[in-house]
Amino acid sequence: MSNSRQILLSGIITLLTLGSCNERPSFSLKDASNPWKDNYTELVPMEHYKEWGTYNVHDPACKKIGDTYYMYSTDAIFGEDKKRAEDMNVPLGFIQVRKSKDLVNWEFVGWAFPEIPKEAIKWVHSQANGKGAGNIWAPYIIPYNNIYRLYYSVSAFGRNTSYIGMAESDSPEGPWIQKGAVVKTGKGDNMNAIDPSIIEDHKTGKWWMHYGSYFGGLFCVELDPATGLAKKENDKGHLIARRANYKKDNLEAPEIMYNKELDKYYLFTSYDPLMTTYNVRVAMADAPEGPFFDYNGFDIKDTTNNLPILTAPYQFENHPGWAGTAHCGIIDSGDGQYFMIHQGRLSPRNHMMALHLREMFFTENGWPVVSPQRYVHNQQQVITYPDFYGEWEIIRITEPPLERGLEAGQILWGEGDLIAGEQAKSTKIVFEDNGRAGDANWTFNKEKQTLDIVTPEEHISDLKIFIGHDWENEKETILFTGLDSKGCTIWGKRVK
Numbered sequence: 001m002s003n004s005r006q007i008l009l010s011g012i013i014t015l016l017t018l019g020s021c022n023e024r025p026s027f028s029l030k031d032a033s034n035p036w037k038d039n040y041t042e043l044v045p046m047e048h049y050k051e052w053g054t055y056n057v058h059d060p061a062c063k064k065i066g067d068t069y070y071m072y073s074t075d076a077i078f079g080e081d082k083k084r085a086e087d088m089n090v091p092l093g094f095i096q097v098r099k100s101k102d103l104v105n106w107e108f109v110g111w112a113f114p115e116i117p118k119e120a121i122k123w124v125h126s127q128a129n130g131k132g133a134g135n136i137w138a139p140y141i142i143p144y145n146n147i148y149r150l151y152y153s154v155s156a157f158g159r160n161t162s163y164i165g166m167a168e169s170d171s172p173e174g175p176w177i178q179k180g181a182v183v184k185t186g187k188g189d190n191m192n193a194i195d196p197s198i199i200e201d202h203k204t205g206k207w208w209m210h211y212g213s214y215f216g217g218l219f220c221v222e223l224d225p226a227t228g229l230a231k232k233e234n235d236k237g238h239l240i241a242r243r244a245n246y247k248k249d250n251l252e253a254p255e256i257m258y259n260k261e262l263d264k265y266y267l268f269t270s271y272d273p274l275m276t277t278y279n280v281r282v283a284m285a286d287a288p289e290g291p292f293f294d295y296n297g298f299d300i301k302d303t304t305n306n307l308p309i310l311t312a313p314y315q316f317e318n319h320p321g322w323a324g325t326a327h328c329g330i331i332d333s334g335d336g337q338y339f340m341i342h343q344g345r346l347s348p349r350n351h352m353m354a355l356h357l358r359e360m361f362f363t364e365n366g367w368p369v370v371s372p373q374r375y376v377h378n379q380q381q382v383i384t385y386p387d388f389y390g391e392w393e394i395i396r397i398t399e400p401p402l403e404r405g406l407e408a409g410q411i412l413w414g415e416g417d418l419i420a421g422e423q424a425k426s427t428k429i430v431f432e433d434n435g436r437a438g439d440a441n442w443t444f445n446k447e448k449q450t451l452d453i454v455t456p457e458e459h460i461s462d463l464k465i466f467i468g469h470d471w472e473n474e475k476e477t478i479l480f481t482g483l484d485s486k487g488c489t490i491w492g493k494r495v496k
Helices: 003-019 046-051 082-087 119-125
Strands: 061-065 068-073 093-098 105-113 137-145 146-157 161-167 178-184 197-200 209-212 219-223 238-241 251-259 264-271 279-285 309-311 330-331 338-346 355-360 367-371 392-395 427-431 441-445 450-454 459-470 476-482 489-494
Touching: 046 105, 061 137, 061 330, 068 137, 068 197, 119 146, 119 161, 119 178, 137 197, 137 330, 178 219, 197 251, 209 238, 219 251, 238 251, 238 264, 251 330, 279 459, 309 367, 309 489, 338 367, 338 450, 355 459, 367 476, 459 489
Parallel strands: none
Antiparallel strands: 061 068, 068 093, 093 105, 137 146, 146 161, 161 178, 197 209, 209 219, 219 238, 251 264, 264 279, 279 309, 330 338, 338 355, 355 367, 392 427, 392 489, 441 450, 450 459, 459 476, 476 489
16 A cells, blocks of 8 residues: 555544544444244254244245245255155145245245146156156246246256246245246257246346256346247247356356346356355346346356355354355345345255345445345444444455365265365454554445445455344344455454
């Protein structure tokens, strides 16, 4: 840093410190119990399925319908016992359904379908020598006029033998009427028909579906709004995103959203193996069909690993931490507030799948960032300068440091342990009243409720400050989130 800039920064810090002399802390850390436990071992037996409100959540999608949030997810169950389910008369089906009024307390409604659609099974078996089609993956819900459309995937693991189907109902809880295939892929195809996400162009009214995985990348196909199916028969769309080496560089789970305040479309994608270093990236576009560009201006059809990176495996103190923090859904509350939902796999074994629901914010230059903590209702208030004084834990989310030998871009069940260095761990730092924090300087914009941190290496600006829940210590606290100069997430929470 130049001497002139250092002098200017010191002057700013002095002015801010002097300006805060008459201010008193407006916030104090308060005890606040967690709404549920992270370890749900005692609820594994199938007869407890009605208690799976935030448990066994995998590949979630959610929409606010009226005053209720409806969430749909892959039927992945930790400790699944089909024989016991049958003996206990548990209505085990496919596509888990939940609902909530407040995004915190979730009721497990049951399963959307009583069986895997026969047309999907027939297609997958015809392309995979009678194999696969044992589950339904990655549903997506979208309203249309007075009906609801539920999209879903049926596939054979490790193959691009897949089927995206659609069903309709006049209620978000069903029953559902199957309407047929949207996209089918198999022998000779470059793409993989899984993980649908649908959006309407807010200017033209056209419908677009994003889908795909490590086979060929992610694709975008136009739908007919009247039918909800592909506008052109057998159309599989155009390429949107890809990576260089799909044997080791997984790419999947597109989620498309529109921010009307910014008039931008955002495509969230998931990188790497689902049980370990699974992480979320995002790109931006002016139109829902793309092209999408990343933090550094690269078209994500290129094979560059794209930034920003928003979530990845992490660990704060007093907790074993999380892996598999990806395959996200985005929730628009309708009042300008957005949330991200995704699975989190409880470390160290990474087999239990819990719901992670995080507040989402947008930086001044238009990039989404998410809270370091899961959402609990907290009354927001104006943070003052003295509220920062104390001990903080900071996490830097960066590129996974290691490479693994993978099968079809994934790690198979039972091989889910993280390797040393793959989990971002917190470090402690003290924010002092002289504007120092370790070897860094910090400044606070009370009007914008944002934080800047200047280290010897970089200037990190526009960090969003807000009140949130400290899950690891069961307290209400102050949090921040944002992107560093490279486009990687930086998280902070005050602990003392």
